[in-house]
Amino acid sequence: PDKKVVDWKYATCGYCSTGCSIEVGLDKAGNAVTTRGVADAPVNKGKLCIKGLTEAAIFEAKGRGTDPLIRNHESEEWQKTDWDTAFDKTAAEFKRIQEKYGPDSVAVVSTGQILTEEFYTLGKLTRGLIGTNNYDGNTTLCMASAVSGYKRSFGSDGPPGCYDDFEHTNCLLAFGSNLPEQHPIIYWRLKEALEKRKFPIIVVDPRVTMFAQFADIHLPITPGTDLVLLNALAHVILKEQLEDRAYIEQSCNGAAEFGELVEEYNPEMAAEITGIDADMIRHVARLYANAGAAMSIWTMGINQSTHGSDGVCAINNLNLITGNIGKPGSTSLSITGQCNAMGTREWSSCSGLPGYRALENEEHRNEIGQFWNVDPEFFPKKRGMFMTDIFPAIERGEIKALWLVATNPMTSMPDTGRIRRIMEKLEFCVVQDAYEDVEANQYAHVFFPASVWAEKSGCFTNTERRVNIITPVKPPLANSKPDLWIFNQLAKRWDHAKKMSFPEDSAEVFEEMKWLSRGVQGNTNGPNGKPRMLNISGMTHEKILEQRGIQWPMAEGEETGTERLYTDGVFQYPDGKAKLLALPFNDNNEKPSAEFPFWLNSGRVVEHFHTRTRTGKVGNCNKFSPTPYMEINPDAAHQLGIENMEYVKLVSPRGDAVVMAQLTQRVPKDMVFIPFHYHDCVNRLSLGLLDPHSRQPAFKQAAVRVEKT
Numbered sequence: 001p002d003k004k005v006v007d008w009k010y011a012t013c014g015y016c017s018t019g020c021s022i023e024v025g026l027d028k029a030g031n032a033v034t035t036r037g038v039a040d041a042p043v044n045k046g047k048l049c050i051k052g053l054t055e056a057a058i059f060e061a062k063g064r065g066t067d068p069l070i071r072n073h074e075s076e077e078w079q080k081t082d083w084d085t086a087f088d089k090t091a092a093e094f095k096r097i098q099e100k101y102g103p104d105s106v107a108v109v110s111t112g113q114i115l116t117e118e119f120y121t122l123g124k125l126t127r128g129l130i131g132t133n134n135y136d137g138n139t140t141l142c143m144a145s146a147v148s149g150y151k152r153s154f155g156s157d158g159p160p161g162c163y164d165d166f167e168h169t170n171c172l173l174a175f176g177s178n179l180p181e182q183h184p185i186i187y188w189r190l191k192e193a194l195e196k197r198k199f200p201i202i203v204v205d206p207r208v209t210m211f212a213q214f215a216d217i218h219l220p221i222t223p224g225t226d227l228v229l230l231n232a233l234a235h236v237i238l239k240e241q242l243e244d245r246a247y248i249e250q251s252c253n254g255a256a257e258f259g260e261l262v263e264e265y266n267p268e269m270a271a272e273i274t275g276i277d278a279d280m281i282r283h284v285a286r287l288y289a290n291a292g293a294a295m296s297i298w299t300m301g302i303n304q305s306t307h308g309s310d311g312v313c314a315i316n317n318l319n320l321i322t323g324n325i326g327k328p329g330s331t332s333l334s335i336t337g338q339c340n341a342m343g344t345r346e347w348s349s350c351s352g353l354p355g356y357r358a359l360e361n362e363e364h365r366n367e368i369g370q371f372w373n374v375d376p377e378f379f380p381k382k383r384g385m386f387m388t389d390i391f392p393a394i395e396r397g398e399i400k401a402l403w404l405v406a407t408n409p410m411t412s413m414p415d416t417g418r419i420r421r422i423m424e425k426l427e428f429c430v431v432q433d434a435y436e437d438v439e440a441n442q443y444a445h446v447f448f449p450a451s452v453w454a455e456k457s458g459c460f461t462n463t464e465r466r467v468n469i470i471t472p473v474k475p476p477l478a479n480s481k482p483d484l485w486i487f488n489q490l491a492k493r494w495d496h497a498k499k500m501s502f503p504e505d506s507a508e509v510f511e512e513m514k515w516l517s518r519g520v521q522g523n524t525n526g527p528n529g530k531p532r533m534l535n536i537s538g539m540t541h542e543k544i545l546e547q548r549g550i551q552w553p554m555a556e557g558e559e560t561g562t563e564r565l566y567t568d569g570v571f572q573y574p575d576g577k578a579k580l581l582a583l584p585f586n587d588n589n590e591k592p593s594a595e596f597p598f599w600l601n602s603g604r605v606v607e608h609f610h611t612r613t614r615t616g617k618v619g620n621c622n623k624f625s626p627t628p629y630m631e632i633n634p635d636a637a638h639q640l641g642i643e644n645m646e647y648v649k650l651v652s653p654r655g656d657a658v659v660m661a662q663l664t665q666r667v668p669k670d671m672v673f674i675p676f677h678y679h680d681c682v683n684r685l686s687l688g689l690l691d692p693h694s695r696q697p698a699f700k701q702a703a704v705r706v707e708k709t
């Protein structure tokens with residue numbers, strides 16, 4: 001009442017992938033003054049974390065872009081311009097560069113932050129008009145290994161489980177996931193389940209995170225060795241005949257080769273590599289296999305590694321051999337990062353074509369070509385570069401123009417010193433963001449000021465496949481515009497756009513996506529003749545709002561969505577079977593040495609999201625977590641003569657950074673930890689080695705030394 005709220009408007013939180021339903025309170029003048037959780041929402045049941053609770057502040061936060069900006073060189077001052085001039089210049093530069101250097105010399109890097117209808121439209125523009133194959137999203141930095149692992153194990157992306165599995169499980173195994181700080185409301189759901197029924201929580205993490213403190217068993221693993229632990233858990237399960245043999249025979253291929261491989265990974269051998277006691281490995285394997293219903297979750301501790309995709313497959317292996325997929329409390333659930341990382345995986349065309357279609361598949365190219373009225377021959381026949389390969393291609397001079405949509409590689413990419421030098425090589429760069437002070441804008445020649453999340457309308461998909469809606473809470477600030485409008489207007493600069501459809505209303509775009517999600521799958525996209533798994537044809541914006549989010553699949557005629565995938569033990573490979581994959585551990589991590597004696601670890605703090613373009617400007621988020629810090633073990637600090645709160649210099653083979661030391665037992669003696677959100681900090685030091693399948697960087701396995709300043 002003290003905020004004088006006269007109206008509440010519905011949205012889905014625009015930060016993490018938990019997908020909380022939120023209401024924004026408006027005063028008489030239409031100002032967003034507060035937020036509250038939506039009591040009847042199935043995800044958060046009225047709760048919000050600090051980021052959601054302070055989200056009203058981001059509408060008019062410092063640094064919001066109000067007008068399109070233009071300049072000829074990054075050394076010049078920005079000039080305000082009108083939208084038409086900004087679009088004309090961008091289209092002319094893209095066309096000039098493509099004519100001179102070839103179609104793939106323009107790259108587009110998008111995000112997990114915009115709305116699904118916007119992703120779909122950006123895909124149509126990029127694949128159907130601009131015609132570059134170098135189109136990817138910043139999800140390569142966070143979820144690419146999960147996508148790749150799901151595809152390799154099950155034949156398709158798509159997390160099989162849901163939050164309700166906490167209510168039914170008898171054992172939870174978490175890898176590299178600090179749930180209380182990363183996904184506070186999912187953590188609250190877990191605690192709620194535990195209040196009703198006790199079951200063991202096992203947390204695998206090299207650091208004593210908040211989640212590790214809360215666990216029944218904490219396994220402080222040597223960084224980068226999860227694959228060895230997972231193979232050893234499978235070894236014990238098979239050795240002691242605790243596996244679900246009937247499930248393996250009915251639903252899996254590859255059992256013999258898998259069995260041979262894990263035979264080598266006995267607990268004693270695994271203990272040497274992982275640092276986890278052999279008897280503890282046996283104990284955890286028995287707990288998991290005998291639980292009846294067991295589930296695994298993971299986040300960046302698995303994904304951000306040179307063998308992130310293999311790690312995800314190994315988690316899937318564990319669940320397949322114990323029959324823990326598709327049943328209540330039995331799942332392998334990737335806890336996604338960004339609010340709409342799932343939407344981009346499903347509909348963006350970054351890695352292929354919309355609706356989990358593949359560029360490599362002729363039938364899929366024809367379907368989309370026909371639907372969009374684009375010659376299918378215009379589409380590339382295999383996917384182009386990942387985000388992490390686009391920057392080296394700029395360095396080599398192969399890519400000359402870059403369009404960044406709501407992403408900030410100057411802070412988020414590994415080895416940001418190198419990224420800075422790479423950005424200087426671009427002939428043309430356009431940045432599209434809600435905030436004009438985003439670091440990447442230093443290198444741009446055109447800036448498109450975009451609306452923030454709840455100044456527009458459309459959907460996000462959360463970690464558990466729940467499609468939820470954002471209604472426009474406020475009109476766009478000043479001359480900023482919804483991303484959908486920006487894509488549509490830019491598309492008009494290509495003649496062929498007249499022959500295609502670019503709907504202005506997000507509900508109409510949603511109807512196109514629904515159409516593409518109907519029908520049966522082709523023979524290279526799942527078992528023949530089965531309805532598409534990614535089916536949203538039964539949803540409408542109205543129904544989604546009414547139900548506060550609906551989990552796909554939901555086919556036409558159905559009243560609500562689907563909690564779990566693969567409940568019938570049939571997967572998305574053509575023969576319907578999942579793959580048990582034999583995954584040898586190849587230790588290619590950068591490791592501590594005499595010159596660089598500490599592991600460098602990174603992660604989130606609860607108050608901040610990504611590179612702080614929003615939370616860095618929100619009073620309470622910034623007040624509680626204003627500056628970067630480095631956690632160091634007190635014994636290691638004393639050896640170096642470092643006091644608590646002293647500023648120290650960290651040095652890696654890539655660069656250096658100055659941070660304040662915080663002495664804590666959270667980290668072992670050979671490790672330091674730094675939150676990743678801050679500019680010019682941990683990613684000046686981090687390593688850009690890539691996973692061979694997902695091309696995701698090994699952010700968490702680098703070596704540094706600590707020096708007194």
Ligand code: SF4
Pocket residue numbers: 013014015016017018019020044047048049050051052053183184185186
């Ligand atoms: Fe938003 Fe995630 Fe916090 Fe929920 S848990 S309020 S989705 S940031």
